[in-house]
Amino acid sequence: MKLVALVRAPKSADEAAGALAAASGLALAEARMRLAPEPPALIARLDDDKAQALVGSLRKVGVSVLTLDLSLPTDRDRLPVHRFVLDRAGATFTTRGGDSLQLAWSDVLAVLRGARAASTEVIRTEKSRRFSPGLAVMTGGLVLSRTTARTVHSSSEATEQVLLVYSRDGRRAATLAEHALDFSCLGSGMQASSTANMGELARRLREHAGTTFYDERLLRLGRRPLPFLMGHESRSTTASSATTRTDTSTSLDALAEVMRQALVEGLLP
Numbered sequence: 104m105k106l107v108a109l110v111r112a113p114k115s116a117d118e119a120a121g122a123l124a125a126a127s128g129l130a131l132a133e134a135r136m137r138l139a140p141e142p143p144a145l146i147a148r149l150d151d152d153k154a155q156a157l158v159g160s161l162r163k164v165g166v167s168v169l170t171l172d173l174s175l176p177t178d179r180d181r182l183p184v185h186r187f188v189l190d191r192a193g194a195t196f197t198t199r200g201g202d203s204l205q206l207a208w209s210d211v212l213a214v215l216r217g218a219r220a221a222s223t224e225v226i227r228t229e230k231s232r233r234f235s236p237g238l239a240v241m242t243g244g245l246v247l248s249r250t251t252a253r254t255v256h257s258s259s260e261a262t263e264q265v266l267l268v269y270s271r272d273g274r275r276a277a278t279l280a281e282h283a284l285d286f287s288c289l290g291s292g293m294q295a296s297s298t299a300n301m302g303e304l305a306r307r308l309r310e311h312a313g314t315t316f317y318d319e320r321l322l323r324l325g326r327r328p329l330p331f332l333m334g335h336e337s338r339s340t341t342a343s344s345a346t347t348r349t350d351t352s353t354s355l356d357a358l359a360e361v362m363r364q365a366l367v368e369g370l371l372p
Contacts, residue, residue, distance in 0.1 A: 104148060104149065104150060104151070104154075104173050105148070105149060105150070105151050105154035105155075105170040105171065105172065105173070106145055106147070106148055106154075106170065106171040106172075106173065106331055106332075106357070107145070107146050107147040107148070107149065107154050107157055107158060107168060107169075107170055107171075108142075108143055108144065108145050108146065108168060108169055108170070108171055108357075108361040109138060109140075109142045109143065109144045109145075109146050109166070109167070109168055110142055110143055110167040110168060110169060110361065110362075110365045110370045110371060111142055111166075111167040111370070111371075112141070112142055113138060113164075113165070113166045113167075114165060115164075115165075116135065116138065118164050118165075119138055119161065119164060119166045120134040120135040120138055121134070122160050122161050122163070122164045122166065123137065123138060123146070123157070123160075123161060125160070126156065126157045126160035126161070127147060127149075127157055141320070141323075141324065142167075143320075143324070143358045143361040143362055143365070144324075144329075144358075145329050145330060145331050145332070145357065145361075146168070147331070148173075148330075148331035154170045155170065158170055167365070167370045169361070169364055169365060169368060169370065171357065171360055171361065171364065175353070175356045175357050175360050176276070176356060176359075176360055177352070177353075177356050178278050178280075178352075178356075180276070181267070181276040181277055181278040182196055182198060182202065182204045182275075182276070182277040182278065183198055183199075183278055183280070183283060184196040184197065184198065184277050184278060184279045184280075184283070184284065185197060185198055185199045185283060185284060185285055186284075186285050186288055187279065187284070187288050187304075188288065189307055189308065189311050190311075191311070192207060192208070193205060193206050193207040193208050193210070193211075194206050194208070194211075194268070194308070194311070196268070196277045196279070199283075204275055204277055206268070206270055206275065208311055208312050208313060208315065210270050210271055210272070211268060211269070211270065211271070211312050211315045212269045212270060212271040212273075212315070212316065212363070212366055212367075213267075213268075213269045213315065213316040213317070213318070213362065213363060213366055214266060214267070214268050214269075214305075214308050214309065214312055214315060214316070214317045214318075215266070215267040215269075215317075215318050215321055215359050215362060215363075216264070216265075216266050216267075216301075216305050216317075216318070216319045216321065216322060217264070217265055217266075217267065217319075217320075217321025217322055217324075217325035217355050217358075217359065218262050218263065218264045218265065218321065218322050218323075218325050218326050218355070219262070219263055219265065219325050219326065219350070219351050219352045219354070219355045220260055220261070220262045220263075220326040220349075220350075220351050221260070221261050221262075221348070221349070221350045221351075221352075222258065222259065222260040222261075222348070222349045222350075223258065223259050223260075223346065223347070223348050223349075224256070224257070224258040224346070224347045224349075225256070225257045225258070225344055225345070225346050225347075226254060226255075226256055226344065226345045226346075227254070227255045227256075227257070227343060227344040228252055228253070228254055228255075228343050228344065229252065229253055229254075229255055229343075230250055230251070230252045230343075231250070231251055231252075232248040232250050232251075233248055233251060262326065263280060263281045263282055264280075264281040264297075264298065264301040264322070265278055265279065265280045265281065265325075265355065266278075266279040266301070266304065266305060266308065267279075267359050268308070269363050273367065279304065281297050281298070281300075281301050282297070284297075284300075284304075286300040286304075289303055289304065289307075292307075305319075316366055316371065316372055318362060321355060321358055321359060321362075324354075324358055325351060325354055325355035325358060325359075326351055326354075327351065327354060328349060328351055328354060329351075329353075329354045329357060329358075332353050332354065332357060333353075334350075334353050335349055335350065335351065335353060335354070336348065336349050
């Protein structure tokens with residue numbers, strides 16, 4: 104199986120939707136809906152041959168698309184950075200355990216700034232007993248209270264910014280995650296909040312990397328659940344509650360990989 108991803112918004116939405124509908128068997132309205140989100144975006148999940156055929160059909164009408172493997176790179180495949188040093192020559196990224204990655208700026212393919220969100224929604228039924236004068240009269244005092252129930256909704260969300268740095272050789276990548284970094288590495292530029300520190304770090308990476316591809320779209324797009332991906336949502340229930348947990352880390356990984364591959368294939372910038 105392959106994912107098919109849209110890299111750029113099509114120049115002619117109608118022509119692109121028609122090509123997608125013809126190649127995939129979708130209704131025209133559904134094809135338009137799949138092409139509507141801001142790219143990068145996922146538009147299909149198909150067997151390998153069908154995915155390649157769809158890409159070929161869409162590229163014939165000038166639509167920038169590509170295929171992705173379902174086994175997407177994640178944080179486990181990138182260096183989890185704790186400390187960093189940025190200078191004129193390049194960047195040195197170091198993990199908590201002391202492993203390091205050194206990249207000259209000329210070796211950096213892309214710097215992507217994004218965010219991922221984890222949310223929890225709980226629906227809970229609360230029961231209570233209250234004295235009921237009417238019920239007491241009706242039952243001659245045998246039953247004095249009535250059981251009532253109400254449904255209570257609660258939700259919470261936590262977001263984390265990340266900076267993803269990719270090498271041109273395709274073998275090296277680093278994750279600079281907001282909650283894992285030692286921001287004292289910013290020296291006198293260290294800010295009062297982690298969010299502000301991520302902004303300062305992004306500014307320095309962009310400044311040092313020069314003409315290297317830099318993009319911030321994943322600050323918005325990385326926080327939304329995407330179609331065709333597994334593992335976004337989990338649910339658990341008890342006799343009195345239902346809990347739904349959603350994590351968009353997979354969305355961020357997928358869209359970042361779309362952009363990395365698009366750079367390699369010349370579909371971006």
